[in-house]
Amino acid sequence: MKTSLSKKKKYSGYITVPSGSSASYYFYWFFESRNDPANDPLTVWLNGGPGCSSMNGLWNEIGPCRTDGSSATYNERGSWNKVSNLLFIDQPTNTGFSYGGPHQYSTASCAPLFYKAIQQFLKSFPKYQTNGFRLFGESYAGHYVPAFADYIFSQNKNLASGNIHINLVSIGIGNGITDAQVQMQYMEPMACNSSYGSVLSAADCKTMRDNTPTCVSMIGKCLSTGTDADCIAATSWCQKNVQLIYRNSKRSLYDIRTSVDPPEYFVTYLNKPDVQKAIGATPTKFQSCSSTVIVEFGQTGDFVRNFAPMVADLLNNGVKVIIYAGDADYYCNWMSNLAWTEQLDYPLSSDYRSRTLLPWHMDGKEVGQFKQGGNLTFVRIYQAGHESAYYQPEVSLSMFNTTIHDLVD
Known part of the structure; x- marks a missing residue:
């Protein structure tokens, strides 16, 4: 399993x-x-x-x-x-350097394998078995993180013989999609009324507003029936008639300020044969x-399924939760993430x-906003897109490293 890159370091x-x-072979990189x-x-990312x-x-x-x-x-x-x-892990199978079988078609089916x-x-x-375990991720990990953490918690309660109790203390989701029914309602406000100004025509904004109630209703039907057919229908309709109207702006889905996404130089680097050999990766054409996998998950309508109740369950059981978002991201925007956290039901909700929302200062400069209640914290990071740590690395590290009380000057 181990390929040491530097003794006792990574x-x-x-x-x-x-x-x-059968078996899946998940690629990992540990530092x-x-x-x-x-x-x-x-911390698992x-x-x-x-x-x-x-x-x-890891790289960006x-x-x-x-x-x-x-x-x-x-x-x-x-x-x-x-x-x-x-600890960085490529999952499910066919993601990054990971391979094998069986293929996975939903977040729920990935949890036991993770x-x-x-x-x-x-x-x-074994030296890390008692360390505090923190599960963080971004974007679609707004599905993964709650589901996997909740699964870990349930397994801890009824620990199977030979398994290790995982010391789960906190989870974090950056610019995530967790509760699509709530979050779809903030596509039009972000595209048409954010602090960066509207990027769509008045006609496009009106179309998004007019179509949003139907989208919300269709997602509601999916959540009520739970059938793949209803969830697939909701996903397709909402993306076409609400979410992706934004493409008329010609702006990046992940940074409303520009048409350019962050470069992925790491793809070129990880396709070097000598690099793949050094990290113990099976020789392959690496893709970001x-x-x-996207197509497979689409076959179950996984995108619009709601994972917010799992976040509430974790909060109910003492797990700390931080939801953070770069405020220039459209696709999983900060408005929508704040909104679903405010609809959670837990003892201190x-x-x-x-x-x-209060100002968050770092080194005397306002770098964002935050609010906190009980074990739940929300952070808005100014001037950052979907991959918030790419745009604001020091701010991101400070957020990760400090308690929320330390964010106030």
Whole structure:
């Protein structure tokens, strides 16, 4: 399983994940904390898609490495392994360097395999078995993180013989899609009335507004019946008639300020044969996102299924939750993420809902806003797109590293 890249510092390779008569082989890359690895938390990072490699988070956002496509350099500004052990995993199968079977078609079906992968990792690296476990991710990980964390919690309550109790303490979701029924209602406000100004014509804005109630109703039917057919229909209609009207703006889905997405130099770098050999990856054509996985998840209407109740369940059981968002992202925008958190039902939800957004300062400068109630925190990061840590690395690291009370000057 282990391929050491630097003694006792970082490892990469494959985790064998059994499933019935076959197995999946999940690629992982692990970095020890540069602070106090024996006591610092173990943070697992997942990118979304579905089918997008967590190497994106490693190379473009929170990992210790950066690349221009030809060589690797150190991320001085914002690597989260300054304060935490970091584990990046490509899942489900056919994502990034991961391969094998069976294929997965929904978030729910991925949860048991992810749990097995973490069990395998902790058995191979026993020194981290008692560290605080933090599960973070972005975008479609707004599905993954709640579902996987809730599954871990349920397994902890009825721990099977031979399994390790996972010390789950917190989860984090950045610019996520978690409750589509609520979040679809904020596509038009973000495109037409954000702090960056409208990027659509008045006619397009009106069309989005007029179509939103039908979209919300169709998602409601999906959530009520639970059938793949109803959820597929809602996904298709909402994307065509509400969400993707935004494409008329010619702006990036992930940064309303521009038409350009962040470069993916890491794809070129990870396709180098010598790099693949060094990290223990099976030689392959590495892709940032898998169209195969996206299509497979589309066959169950997974996109519009609601994972907010799992967040509430975790909050009810003492798990800390942080929902954060770069405020220039359209696709999983900050307005929509704030909105679904305000509709959660948990013991201290009324306290959370009663709070207003307060300025968040770092080094004397206002860099965003936050609100907190009980174990739930929401953070808006100014001047950041979908991959907030790419745009604001120091701010992202500060958010990750501090308690919410430390965000106030």
